[in-house]
Amino acid sequence: MYGERLAIERVIREEYGQVLSAVMAGVRDLQLAEDAVMDAVTAALETWPRQGVPERPGAWILQVARRKALDRVRRQQTRVRKKDLLEAEASLSASVDAPDAREPEVVADEQLRMMFLVCHPAISRESQVCLVLRTLGGLSTAAIARAFLKPVPTVAARLTRAKVKMTEARIPFVLPPRDELPARLDAVLAAIYLVFNEGYAASSGERLLREDLCVEALRLARLLVQLLPDDPEARGRWRVAEALGLLALMTLHHARRAGREHEGRLIPLEDQDRSVWDADALDEGIRLTRLALSMREPGPYQIQAAIAALHAEAPTAAHTDWSQIAALYGALRQFADSPVVRLNEAAAHGMAYGPDVGLAMLDRITNLEGYYLLPAARADLLRRARRYDEAREAYVEALALVENEREAAYLRERLDALPANT
Amino acid sequence: MEYLILIYEDERINEARDPKANDELMQAYYSYTEQLKQAGVLMGGNALHTIDTATSVRVREGRTLTTDGPFAETKEQLGGYYQIRCENLDEALKWAALCPSSATGTIEVRPILNY
Incomplete structure (x- = not known):
């Protein structure tokens, strides 16, 4: 019985957005529409366990919800303005007995x-x-x-x-x-x-x-x-490539979640165990990234997805295509310039062309005073340049600014792991 | 549906404006008002004297307290308003964006409560 109840709740959740949107189209009052859909959901939870889930559960809920909405509109004469009420009533009455295939x-x-x-x-x-x-x-x-x-x-x-x-x-x-x-x-x-x-x-x-x-x-x-419409003429206006880019970006990030943390510790990308990443999801993310980029309507989400895809495609951290990533951060800066993007760009250049190149770029970043990521990035590049004393200073500076306990722990770990001297 | 378009500006900017720029702004307001009229949305509106001329009144426990100055000291001050009638908030926001002071000040859009 409990399993059945869960199955019913899942069906309802899947249909919820569609049903609510349809009722909203009739009443134009979100609170009223939500109340009516909740009435219908309650009715479903009472009826379905006895009579079974109807063939088209969404249509069932929608029909009940529209009827409940109509009841509520007729009862609520004072809350909304008269004209809106009449319109809602007319619209609901017309749709209440509409055929259930929409x-x-x-x-x-x-x-x-x-x-x-x-x-x-x-x-x-x-x-x-x-x-x-x-x-x-x-x-x-x-x-x-x-x-x-x-x-x-x-x-x-x-x-x-x-x-x-x-x-x-x-x-x-x-x-x-x-x-x-x-x-x-x-x-x-x-x-x-x-x-x-x-x-x-x-x-x-x-x-x-x-x-x-x-x-x-x-x-x-x-x-x-x-x-979103899929006809090529409408794509640009509807940001289709960017929507795909966002989906790709989130898919790729989500696919790597198992490697991000170990026993509560934050694991930087280069130290992550790539075998625990979700390979199918990564493939899906890469496929979505390519599809988005093939539309030739570039945008910030797609560029970030392309960066994530390059990380996903590298068999080991050492194989990462940093020069490509550095170039992509430059492209991202064209769309969404911010000190944080510049910081990532500098770090990528440091990985691609040597720490000194990255450090020089970091020095040119302004408006990030008081933000721990700047000294943290500098510390990382100084460590790679084997300038350990300066790296130590930068880690200490970053630690004084960081607020998140987990990131502080990571920085402390890096600081402790620095060799004694240069 | 009726909305009040409240025009907030830094009065010091207005005072510092040279006569030519001021004429241009007046002209812009004139044609904005014309546009509102032509579109049939204008219900009313006024410009206000600066907050130097404002007086605030509060009655507490039967006693009237009158003070010199606006209700609150703010960086931008209410300088005028339009009352418009249109279909929905999106239309009202569009008119607000067309208001000449939207480029320098802040336009607040408030729906009017009808009893």
């Missing part, structure tokens, strides 16, 4: 509109991240709170505030106009990547809880890629 284009359109709605620039980044997990990931508020290590009431309040703003300020449930599409898609990609990074940056104690976030981000990126 056009795939319509389903895709509704889910895309949901992505644009929850990643609207008028909604804060923190809220976007929670909302995309809630609406399209089907995660409960409690699950989101657990993953972000936040109290449930905090996350609940954040979600509510965002939903109220959507309704009161009237953020439209539409596809953005042509000229705004690229920027709006970038916002969607950024939100998905943030979900991933939240999970990826987790330390060992919290890893089990938070790895879900990586899996969820991958699922969302895959969904987005499926939803």
Whole structure:
């Protein structure tokens, strides 16, 4: 029975985003749509264990949810403005008895509109991240709170505030106009990547809880890629290559997760045991990277994926194609210049052309004062140049700035391993 | 749906502007207002005197406290507003971006609450 319950819950989670988006298209009020879908989910959990899971579970939930939404619209005469209510009622009445097979284009359109709605620039980044997990990931508020290590009431309040703003300020449930599409898609990609990074940056104690976030981000990126048009003329506008690039990047990072840590210690890429990397996932990531790059619409996610793919393709750390990676960081700087990108570029040049080249580039980086990665990168290159005394100073400097305990442990280990003198 | 477009600017920048640039800005506001009218979205609006002229009033325990100055000292000050009527927030945001002061100040868009 318990297994059956789990299977039902899985089916519901898989259908949740589609159903919610479809109801939203009718009511245009996210809180109301969510409440109606929750009513339908409750009904499914009561009915299905007795009568079996229907042939098309999504259609079943959607039909019940629309009916529940209609009930709620009719009951809630005061909360929303009259005109909106009438429109919602008309739309729901028309669709409540609609045939249960829906056009795939319509389903895709509704889910895309949901992505644009929850990643609207008028909604804060923190809220976007929670909302995309809630609406399209089907995660409960409690699950989101657990993953972000936040109290449930905090996350609940954040979600509510965002939903109220959507309704009161009237953020439209539409596809953005042509000229705004690229920027709006970038916002969607950024939100998905943030979900991933939240999970990826987790330390060992919290890893089990938070790895879900990586899996969820991958699922969302895959969904987005499926939803985007694949005709070559529309690709550039719809950021298809970048969406694929993001999916590729996250796939590659996720494939290496087993090698990143050992007994709570952070293992740098060059010391990782490559045999524990997920070879199938790496192949998939490399394939996606090539596919994205073949579209000839370069962008920052694709370049980062290409860098990750080069690391994945190297049989050992010593075989890494550093000159190619150095060139890719230069390309990345053209799209997204930041001190951190410059730092990585300098480190890659140091690996490709000798530590002195990298050190000279590091010296030219400004606006990174107080950030531990700069002295840490300098320390690493000085160590490789066998300038151990200077390396020691740089490690000490980095240790004074680092906040994350796990990264501090790594730096301390490197410092202790330095040979006595030059 | 109605929105208030609130125009916040650093008043010192306004005061430091030379007459020619000032004329250009006035001209830009004139044509912006015309655009709002032509589009049929304009409900009203005004420019305000600087915060030097502001007076704040609070009534506490039946006593009226009147103070010289705005409600809060901020880097940018409310310098004027438009009231517009349009379909949704995206349209309102588009109008906000077209407001001449969006290039130097901050335009805040607030939906108007209808009882």
